[in-house]
Amino acid sequence: MQQSFSIVIHGGAGAITQKNTSADLQQAYTQGLQQALNAAYAILANNGAAIQAVKTAVMALEDNVLFNAGRGAVFTKKGIHELDAAIMNGATLQAGAVAGVRNVRNPVELAEQIMLYSGHVFLSGQGAIDFAMKQGIALAHDDYFFSQYRYDQWIAIRDSEFYQLDHKADTLVGRDKKLGTVGAVACDMHGNIAAATSTGGMTNKKYGRIGDSPIIGCGTYANNQTCAISCTGHGEIFIRAVAAYDVSCLMEYKGYTLQQAMDETVKHKLTNLSGDGGMIGVDAKGNTAWAFNTLGMYRAKRSSNGIYEIAMFT
Amino acid sequence: MQQSFSIVIHGGAGAITQKNTSADLQQAYTQGLQQALNAAYAILANNGAAIQAVKTAVMALEDNVLFNAGRGAVFTKKGIHELDAAIMNGATLQAGAVAGVRNVRNPVELAEQIMLYSGHVFLSGQGAIDFAMKQGIALAHDDYFFSQYRYDQWIAIRDSEFYQLDHKADTLVGRDKKLGTVGAVACDMHGNIAAATSTGGMTNKKYGRIGDSPIIGCGTYANNQTCAISCTGHGEIFIRAVAAYDVSCLMEYKGYTLQQAMDETVKHKLTNLSGDGGMIGVDAKGNTAWAFNTLGMYRAKRSSNGIYEIAMFT
Numbered sequence: 186m187q188q189s190f191s192i193v194i195h196g197g198a199g200a201i202t203q204k205n206t207s208a209d210l211q212q213a214y215t216q217g218l219q220q221a222l223n224a225a226y227a228i229l230a231n232n233g234a235a236i237q238a239v240k241t242a243v244m245a246l247e248d249n250v251l252f253n254a255g256r257g258a259v260f261t262k263k264g265i266h267e268l269d270a271a272i273m274n275g276a277t278l279q280a281g282a283v284a285g286v287r288n289v290r291n292p293v294e295l296a297e298q299i300m301l302y303s304g305h306v307f308l309s310g311q312g313a314i315d316f317a318m319k320q321g322i323a324l325a326h327d328d329y330f331f332s333q334y335r336y337d338q339w340i341a342i343r344d345s346e347f348y349q350l351d352h353k354a355d356t357l358v359g360r361d362k363k364l365g366t367v368g369a370v371a372c373d374m375h376g377n378i379a380a381a382t383s384t385g386g387m388t389n390k391k392y393g394r395i396g397d398s399p400i401i402g403c404g405t406y407a408n409n410q411t412c413a414i415s416c417t418g419h420g421e422i423f424i425r426a427v428a429a430y431d432v433s434c435l436m437e438y439k440g441y442t443l444q445q446a447m448d449e450t451v452k453h454k455l456t457n458l459s460g461d462g463g464m465i466g467v468d469a470k471g472n473t474a475w476a477f478n479t480l481g482m483y484r485a486k487r488s489s490n491g492i493y494e495i496a497m498f499t
Numbered sequence: 500m501q502q503s504f505s506i507v508i509h510g511g512a513g514a515i516t517q518k519n520t521s522a523d524l525q526q527a528y529t530q531g532l533q534q535a536l537n538a539a540y541a542i543l544a545n546n547g548a549a550i551q552a553v554k555t556a557v558m559a560l561e562d563n564v565l566f567n568a569g570r571g572a573v574f575t576k577k578g579i580h581e582l583d584a585a586i587m588n589g590a591t592l593q594a595g596a597v598a599g600v601r602n603v604r605n606p607v608e609l610a611e612q613i614m615l616y617s618g619h620v621f622l623s624g625q626g627a628i629d630f631a632m633k634q635g636i637a638l639a640h641d642d643y644f645f646s647q648y649r650y651d652q653w654i655a656i657r658d659s660e661f662y663q664l665d666h667k668a669d670t671l672v673g674r675d676k677k678l679g680t681v682g683a684v685a686c687d688m689h690g691n692i693a694a695a696t697s698t699g700g701m702t703n704k705k706y707g708r709i710g711d712s713p714i715i716g717c718g719t720y721a722n723n724q725t726c727a728i729s730c731t732g733h734g735e736i737f738i739r740a741v742a743a744y745d746v747s748c749l750m751e752y753k754g755y756t757l758q759q760a761m762d763e764t765v766k767h768k769l770t771n772l773s774g775d776g777g778m779i780g781v782d783a784k785g786n787t788a789w790a791f792n793t794l795g796m797y798r799a800k801r802s803s804n805g806i807y808e809i810a811m812f813t
Contacts, residue, residue: 279739280739284598285623285624305735307708307714307738309598309599309623310624312599315705316706391626392629393626393627394617394623395622400714402717402741402744420620424620425593427715427744430716430748431744434748434751434752435752438749438752439752439753
């Protein structure tokens, strides 16, 4: 019997409801998720590696201005874009992560280069940009990251001490309480799994704030023995809960299934800490799962055993 | 019966051997450890909180030029000092961490301010320095962080592509293969536990490299239900192994004792990944433990039930 393969992606969680999402927007999100999902699925169907599939999916979402990552990243307090991303290969436990970079078109691509060529796991700030330039990663001018919608979000709160998780504002896209991040997890034909996550963080963030997305074990984790996980939500709480690795440990040490473990971490541990958000996961048999404690999560999955689902509401 | 209280500290692990450590240096290290240990113990004996005890111990080690943290931090590729630290309160799961800050006299103090007052968990770079200034944290001129020994370490390799884990060089202090970081874990009279870690990272590090020390779950973790852990070693591997939280999960999900869990993580998981280093731990009953897979680790522990030990070799 051939190993089944699968891909799951997310584009953020939060108060995503039918009432607050116009038909046009529903269609735009659906299209964006579908495009990323199918690009990654094609790689898996063509005997490609899980690590390649998650990178491809995340790059597609980074390039889509609808999602808070790459091109669609929110503005910081200083009116710039500081991007975070991570990637992990479950076959080797290799990992790469980057925090607080500017002008990098696809932060997940930089995370992969860090994993493969830096001798390190986690680079940050100007140093990470230096490494990106050395590796010849595609850079982009500030204008590339400009969108009127993100700018308006920022203008509305920049003179305050407030910051907001993406999609938390009562504004054009999505209206209320959505926590912006994108991510992907995949299992390939060889039973290798991988995870990747990318984000622009919180609108009006300051002080070089780093959330959970680039933190291995918190926002991103992959291990062939257990699971590949990508999270989205209130990053501070996901860090304190070491959310992604908690799922892995529940599987490794308590024998939970992927879905049981994710439900335990999201619906009990994170909820008890008032940690809003969600996560997606795969295991090395190609099983897929998602869990969230918010009203919705942009999400999609597709697997070789016939699963094909795109959803955003509960 | 009164709850027993305890403190454990470390000043780095590596190829620390009697042969490579002069009598004078042994005495200097012993004194440095003793001073930090006793300052923290006095707080606990006076009904102080674990979080206060670990901060006090780490600040004492940061102020001691022998250890690679705070004042004794190594030089980066650019000839500066970039400091990382984290602190976590096991009673509340609150955490604070900072990466890549310059000119902050006691990075662990900044980590605590981040935990208490920033609304975030993890700040980095210039933004973290801005926050330090806002909070009135003590800053120090570059000269404060200068030591001839660290400078010579750096000069020897700055024009190469090499970087080194602290104490890895065949130089004055310690000679060979020591992995520099300082840390403390404590259990107070009320059964609350805490952990803190601080480091200058690797000599000649570049690209804004972040190791495991400031990563919650990797180099630092505390949870009253399980353990408080502070790690030292090859940070990249400790991140990939999510080392500190792995110990916690082995206790929570498999019922291991503190020492069993730490041995499993250090002697099996980390060793299998060629991850040199060690860790210290306490649980909420005041039990203490350390584990390392290197030739030595600067370490000390003291508890209200009579344990008092300062050691550096195997």
